[in-house]
Amino acid sequence: MKIDLRSDTLTKPTPEMLEFMMNAEVGDDVYKEDPSVNELERRIAEMFGMDSALYFPTGSMTNQAAIKIHTQPGEQLIADAYAHVYNYEGGGVSFNSGVSCKLLSGNRGMITASQVEEAINPPDFYHSPLTTLVCLENTTNKGGGACYDFEEIKKIKNVCDHHELGFHLDGARLWNAMVANNENPKQYGEVFDTISVCLSKGLGAPMGSVLVGKQQFMDKAIRVRKILGGGMRQVGYMAAAGIYALDHHIDRMEIDHTKAKELGAQLEKLDVVASVEPIDTNIVIFNLLETPSKHDFMKQLSERQIAISDMGQGKLRIVTHFDYSKAHHERFLTFLAEFE
């Protein structure tokens, strides 16, 4: 019985989700005639109180489309140095949009309003790229599932308004942040121009992300999606998984967060563990000491078929998710409690 905690993208649909998918009504979504996709888009737009939403195959594509919509070639966006849009989307910012990134060193992937203010190039100084967009990530991926303080997001929004910058949220794991901090989608919809959310992570759908936003931006989204090759046909079977997840899989994320905290507490007790980063949601990042027992720890994990991610620079990552059951959790906790 393998325990796979490399990512929360590894989940498979539950029998109930599969059944719901099989019964989906579908049509050709490139013609906007897929009732299930249309329903998912309507639901997400309504949840966030935003004008409209568009279903995409991946979160990389929603982010890349948003950046394309907000910018012109030669311009610059501001993001944290850990940002997924910069680190993990294959260089798409430059490939798709011809845009450069001004990277800020924030706290666990999160930047502040004053950092943003300082990073904006003066628009009349034509030697520098024109700053036109700020991208935030909540929760942060490389930052270990950290969640923004919403007050800071509002301050950053004020800076964007003052300097007429676009404001995009990479909310791949926004559901986790909202569950952990008791926030609601509408408050996010009020401050951002565009938001990308993933259905394929903690929500447990097999694929799919949604870009939701103000009409002036969303008007351009469908053409950009087509250009990027993201126009899909009878994809309502997959969108139905998203609808099912919105109804049944949001609140339960609390369980993933509790399990992550319990693993973190157990890791803290181990001599081989140098440090555990703060745990806000479903991601645990920790460091092992360079001792002989480091090798032993990794070997025993793999012997017990427990898979976690090596992030490099001595960092290891655990991501809890829907398919990480109570029985899995007990087995992992027992292993940690008994490890010497």
Ligand SMILES: *Cc1c(COP(=O)(O)O)cnc(C)c1O
């Ligand atoms: C997973 C993730 C994405 C999107 O990833 P895809 O695999 O392309 O769906 C975007 N941003 C963050 C922060 C992520 O963790």
